[in-house]
Amino acid sequence: MELHVVIEGTRGLADQIHSQLREAIRAGRLASGQQLPPSRLLAEQLGVSRKTVAQAYAKLTFDRLIVTQVGAGTFVAARLPQRSRPFAQDDLAGSAVARQWQGVETPLRHPVPEARLRHEFIAGAASQRLFPEAEWRQCALHGLRRSAAQRGFYAEPEGLIELREAVSRHIGFSRGVNCRHDDLVITSGAQQALDLIARVLIVPGCVVAMEEPGYPLARMLLEAQQARVVPVAVDAEGIRVDQIPDGTRLIYTTPTHQFPLGMPMSLPRRHALLARARELGAIIVEDDYDSEFRYEGSALEPLQTLDQWGLVAYIGTFSKSLSPELRLGYAIAPPALRSALVNAKHLCDWHTPTMLQWSLARFMADGHLLRHIRRCHDVFSERRERLLSRLTGDLSPWLEPLPAVAGYHMAVLLRQPQMQALQLCQLARRVEVGLYPLDDCYRQPASRPGLLVGFGAIEADDIDPALDRVRSVLEQLTG
Incomplete structure (x- = not known):
């Protein structure tokens, strides 16, 4: 060079x-x-x-x-002090849009390694020791060999057929989803899947209905596409279908494990939601992010399987079942949207890295993913039971856990009205315990303060020592 x-x-x-x-x-x-x-x-x-x-x-x-x-x-020679660059001028093209993006909040961001606390109750993260290093290494070598055989060419935007076939078999077996490999588009995580759907459906100002509380990154992504996001309350059966406004173009929901409160959507409510979407001509985005880990009750049919009119776009991810670092997810688009979704994927980043796709396809074909999920299920179940025993035991005067039958996080409400979730989280950080408020999941002020408590990243033996510290903080707050 x-x-x-x-x-x-x-x-x-x-x-x-x-x-x-x-x-x-x-x-x-x-x-x-x-x-x-x-x-x-x-x-x-x-x-x-x-x-x-x-x-x-x-x-x-x-x-x-x-x-x-x-x-x-x-x-x-040794670096001299760099000259400061002039600040962007307000009259530069795009400066107003850039300022809007600079002001966007990024909730639920995971801390960098050096900022992580000794005891982390963060949602969406799993213990590093659970990752199947040996099995993945073998499959990664397979991915390198397959990629080397086709090096120099871009791959198809919808993803390798080998991976799409493996994913369709897996979600048909474990989640009851009715699809073929031709229905799937492999994406860089579920976040990109939602972004692609929004790109091909949303026009500025159109109405999008979303659960309240709900997944904040989904809400911010939709708002960034200039949609008018309308919060719709949830109850014990899921999203309140009767509150979805006329003119809605898109409905975002997490029916299997409502984020963040945890309740599953009942079967009657699922049928009512499909009927309302058909009446509106709206597309439903079904975000099924962690339903592999189920602890109680029987599974219900996904909206995608119940759908008879081509209204449901189903998205999933391997961030929860395997690792968020892989950035691998997928979307099952309704027939009317599939070609548009593939074109949007092509323009966005052409395709998800093929070496990772080959690796995951072999990982799934060899049965490693199902074995890994079963192993993690036992670990998470133990942690969940230990956490619940404390929340319903000595911590019950202050904290009320909401029933969560799947995943590896739960919502915990504060019982005493004078307590503030943010203050509790700040005090907990002083004793090396990472707690996180529910506030970011609400578009409107929350009716009751609470916490989003993850139990994927904390070891079972660390839960009691961590909660002992939390109890001390609670005692200080309430006297």
Whole structure:
């Protein structure tokens, strides 16, 4: 790779080289410690004499911008303070839109490793030790070999047929979803699946109905597409269908494990929701993010399976069942939307990385995913029982858990009205316990304060010590 220097004309060549390298160093394009080409090589590249380059290097050495190490070469000196760039002007094109994005909040963001607390009750994360390292390593090697055989070409936007076939078999077996591989589009997580659906359906100002409380990242994504998101209350049976307004174009729901409160949508409510969507001509987005982990009751038919009119877009993810770092998910689009969804995927990022797709396809075909889910189910079940025993025991004067039959998080309401969830979370952090308020899941002020308590990332033996610290904080708050 050649060093970027532009020579103009035949005069002042050494000064041209010196000024361009000086600006590149001061601007940070040439980093501290980066090696420069030998003077002979740079002279050949630029078509000038070696003496010309040597003169430029000598001036840079005098400026203390480069240093020469005998036998090693010429290097950029220790970094000087970078010049601050001018702030963006308000009259620049797009500045108003950029300011809107700068002000977007990002709730539920997981802390970086150095900021994680000793005891983390964060939702959506699982213990690192649960990840099947050995099995995944074998499948990743298979993915590398398959990718090498087809290297140099882009893959199909909808995803590898081998993975789509594996996913269709898996969700048919474990979730009762009725689909073929032709119905599936592989995405970079469920978040991208929702983004693609929103791209092909939403026009500025259209009405989107969403559960209240609900998944905040979904709400913000839909609002970023300039939809008018209308919060619709939930009760013990799920979303209140009678409150979905006329003119609704899209309905977002989490029927199997309502996020964040945890109740499943009843079968009568599912039929009522489908009937309302048909009346409105609306598409239902069924986000089934963690239903593999079920602890109580019997599974209900997904909306996608009950749908007789092509109204349901079903999305799922492997972030909860395997690892969020893989960024692998999928969407089952209604027949009328599938080609549009594939085109949107193509324009968005062309396709999800094929090496990961090959790896996951082999992982599923070899039965590793089902074994991993069963193993995690036993672990999460133990943690859930231990957590519930404390929440319904000595912590019950302060905390009330809501019944959650699936997943690895639950909502916990505060019983005493004077308590504030944010204050409790801040005090808990002082004793190395990560608690998180429910407030971010509400568009409107919450009727009762509460916590979103995850039990995927905390070990079972750490739950009691962590809750002992929480109890001490609660006692301080309430006297």
